[in-house]
Amino acid sequence: MTKDLIALTPKMPDPLTLLVGLHAGGPGTRATATADGAVVQLLGAGGRPLVSVESPVLVQVPGEVDRLLGPRSAAAAPVPVWWTETRASSAVPEAEPLAGSVVGRLAHLLGGTVWPPGAGRTGVVPVEGEPGGGGTEGTTAIVAEDPLPAVDVVTESTVVVLADRPVVPLTAWLSEVLRTTAARGSALQIVTPAHCRLSHHLRTALTGPPNRWVVQHPDCGYYDGLTGAVLGWRDGTFAVVPDAAGGSAPAAPYRPAGPTGERQLAVSFRTAYPPEAELLLGRSLELAWRTLTGAPPAGWGTAEPINLPWSPRQLTDLARARMPEPTFVTAVGDPGRPALATVRITRTTAGVEEDVTLTVGYGEGEGVPLDAVQDLAGALADGEHGLISLLATLRPARRDLTAPPVFEAPPVPLAFTLGPEGVLETTLTHARRPPLALRPVQLGPEARPALHYPLGDGTHAEAWHALDVLLTHLRRRAAV
Missing domain, CATH: 3.30.750 (Transcription Regulator spoIIAA)
Structure with missing residues (x-):
């Protein structure tokens, strides 16, 4: 397996320190930049990539080191911490010890630590010989100019x-x-x-x-x-x-084990806003996070580890800078209540849309706030957030929100909410009368209401059929 090695340091690796790390291979290697300078590669004879070193990232969000690397690394590297990730090629035997020397030198000079524990070293790892051997039939070597480094x-x-x-x-x-x-x-x-x-x-x-x-x-x-x-x-x-x-x-190791009592509550919703100069994005996500967990998001970023403290203003600035291209970001919560979200921000002809999926984890014996889903739908439908639709689901899955290589049951719908614009298009009379044994709840302003449809408690898969019947009913009228 290719080896990922990470230097966790309290100080930023400055150019001189990085240079010391990159000289871990001695005169037999040379360095080159790829991915618009975001990745530096150490190359051996013939230009074969040995080690890639990503740009250091300042992680300021509590719990991120623990979430991705475990409590031992988190205890040794309290935030804020600089995260410098390297990858050692699987094709060259010297690559892994060379990567260990790169991160080991960074940790030694900056007073940090290395993951995995014990992988760091500080000596020179000579790299000799022409490329050849260790490859896989039918594959090609990656050269420095290739858009797929490492x-x-x-x-x-x-x-x-x-x-x-x-x-x-x-x-x-x-x-x-x-x-x-x-x-x-x-x-x-x-x-x-x-x-x-x-x-x-x-x-x-x-x-x-x-x-x-x-x-x-x-x-x-x-x-x-x-x-x-x-x-x-x-x-x-x-x-x-x-x-x-x-x-x-399915393979035998993939087959499901017994129930653990862990569950994941997910809410996926779309909101739309006019393209106003004072528009502040991320407010609907923060509202959802507070409603379901009692606290705002802890951090956000465009990749993992999530490195920035939560800031709707910075999120808005990033989305504006990228328009008309869409912006995709992720967010995390306080480590005491595992929660993760994805947000896609898109410029449309009518304004700006946010597509949000927020997932919250619960352990055995922890109550899932099912009633809070309707409260959230009502808050998003008040006119300020421009709710288009919301779907809430529940499924048995890990509290920490990671995906293991075993079967996990699919989610089951809890509720669906049709926003005011959809109700207006469908007509309130038609939207109130789906061919189902349920009674929708009217939310939001009387003049422009939303309708909230409870579909169950998340334990019966028949709720998927009910959701399909409901959506077919709503689409039929909207298409007239």
Whole structure:
């Protein structure tokens, strides 16, 4: 597996310190910048990439080190802390100790620590010899000018990234790899051992084939960590291996275990705003966070680790700077109540829209605030936030919101809310009378109401059928 090594330092790695780290390979290596200068690569003979070093990130959000690296690293590196991530190539034996020397030198000079513990060193790691050997048939080497720095395998159809860490996050580097592979029509396949989990954000980004999470298990080879399908390497990609009956029975390690009592509450909603100069984005997300958890978001960013303290003003400034292109950001909550959100901000002909999905984790014995969903829908429908629609779901899944390579039950709808504009388009009379045994609740101003449809308590999958009937009923009138 490719090795990820991270230097956690209380001081920013300045250019001189970085230079000392980059000289860990001695005269046999040279450095070059890729990804618009965001990644520095150490190259060996023939230009073969050995180690990539990402730009240092100042993490100011409590709980982020613990969430991604565990409590031991969090105790050794209290925030604020500079996070410098490196990746060692799997193709060259000297790459891993070279990466260890890079991060070890940074930690030694700046008084920090290294993850994984014990991986840091300070000596020179000589790199000699011409490239060759250690490759995979049918793959190509990545050169410095390639738009995919530090990936492990490239074929005509697929880019493979190997990872081995407790939680694999959607880092700035991996986000760029995902964007680039999509642009070139390739699949991204992330290969990990069975003990790894994906962060909630990476799980969301891997939307299914051709992208995959490939889990390597000692008992059964490879399987898809999100579907359980048994996989094999064929024609330059990981593909489903049919069973004897021609089907695709899930691998044994993927099969569900017993209930744990942990659950995840998710609310997905869209809001629309006129393009006013004083518009402040992120307010609907903050309202949802306060309603469901009692506190605002703790931090936000464009990749993991989430590094910036929560600030609607900074979020708005970023979205304005990127328009007319959309802006995609993530947010995290206080570590005492696991909560994560994704926000997509889009410029439309009518103004600005926010698409938000907020997920909150609850452990065994912790009550899920189901009544707060209607309170949130009412607050978003008051006219200030321009609610378009809201869907709330509940499912049994990990409290920490990470994705393990085992089966987790799909979410079940709790409630749906149609915003004032949708009610107006559908007509209040029609929207009040779905062909279901439920009574919608009118929310918001009397003149421009929203309608809230309770669908159950999140324990019966029949709620999906009820939601389908409801949406079909609403669309039928809107299309007239």
